[in-house]
Amino acid sequence: MPTDTPQPSFVLVRPQMGENIGAAARAMWNFGLDRMRVVAPRDGWPNPRAVAMASGAGRLLDEAQLHDDLGAAVGDATYVYATTARARGLTKPVFSPEAAMADAAQRIADGGRVAVLFGPERAGLENEDVARANAVISVPVNPDFPSLNLAQCVLLTGYEWRRATAEVVGRTTPIARGEWASAGDVARLADHYEERLEQAGFFFPETKAAGMKTNLRNLWSRMPLTRADVQMLHGILRQMVRWKDRG
Template sequence: MQSPAIILVRPQMGENIGAAARAMLNFGLDHMRIVDPRDGWPNERAVALASGAGRVLDGAMVRDTLGEVCADLNYVFATTARSRDLAKPVMTPERAMQHARALSAKGLKVGVMFGPERAGLETSDVIRADALISVPVNPEFASLNLAQCVLLTAYEWQRLDTDMPPEVLELAGARLAEGIEVERLLDRLVAALDARRFFWPDHKAESMRANLTNLFHRLPLTERDTRTLHGVVRHLAERDRSDD
């Protein structure tokens, strides 16, 4: 069973990256991915704070964009403390890691996103997630630092080491689509809709595209589903051209 990738999105301080690495290794996680770290990479402060968990940093994947980091993942959680106007499943860390274990047991790749220290994930990040993780903290003081949030998630993963979750997504021999497959389908669909002036009026186009992206990332699309939908988009585009 492959453990989830811990994805740090635009982290601001090397110390917090190092502390997150320690929290991960405390509970057996060693797969870190970093998106556009503010102070560049490698980072000496991260290494200093990681202490004995330096190997987590040594093996970290570092990329410029979230799309690159999530390209091979089948299911992604986003941690967020703010309520958002997005229709997505919301889970506690415990329930999320139950679901992550069920998916990993099927050979699927899972990731958990954590946002920048100052403001957390942006909506443009969250729409790429399949589900949200919300920690039931004191509403009068809901602030968690990056390493604390990573620690909670890693603890719940390790705690369930001998338990199996009650729900397993039945794929009937198929597999969940990877992030890059969903993105390619979205690119093709958006291009086809753009050609038909679907995103109108212009001032609403960006939010319409965001809603569409959120919809597709919320669905548990299989690889077979994406191939079928590619065929649907291609057929409709060809039919439009023949009608012109």
């Protein structure tokens, strides 16, 4: 059974290759989408090549709705988007994938039923297909090579759906082990290095010593150090001092 998560239906219109249908299923499930509708697939349905390509997302193919025509596939939808990379000469709102999925998320949250149309691999959606949609999703591709593979377009749209509906961390630095160094850890490291460098005569001439010490402390505080990093840097300095004393 499909999940209970509110989401759009992805409608594959007259898809040609079973492999692309299977890859589209994988792309959908990567981002938690499992409402697939298939309209008049060229090679019939079910398609063993689609099953082979879907890998762990075969459930989506088992539960996919099969329709003979587009009207039946989107008959229950309250808002329909058509994906296309080229101008159609039709007066409709045109969304980027990001804006479209944010808009879709709001419509679904308000109780709407949303469908997204994806055209066949060879030439994409026909004008008659796009005319059934309320809005267009235009992917900003290279104008000299605007053709997107079916599964690529599904993947891109699914990613934007995920961004619109789930917390996506823009940047993070996971620690493999241990924990981040505290301000006290870093201050003690700075003291250690300042003391030893003072003994070595590094802060010269005297008129520049204060500024050099400030710059060094700023260097330590600017670095994202773990406690293991701090311990290693203490150890390096201790070993260098021992080596000098042995010499």
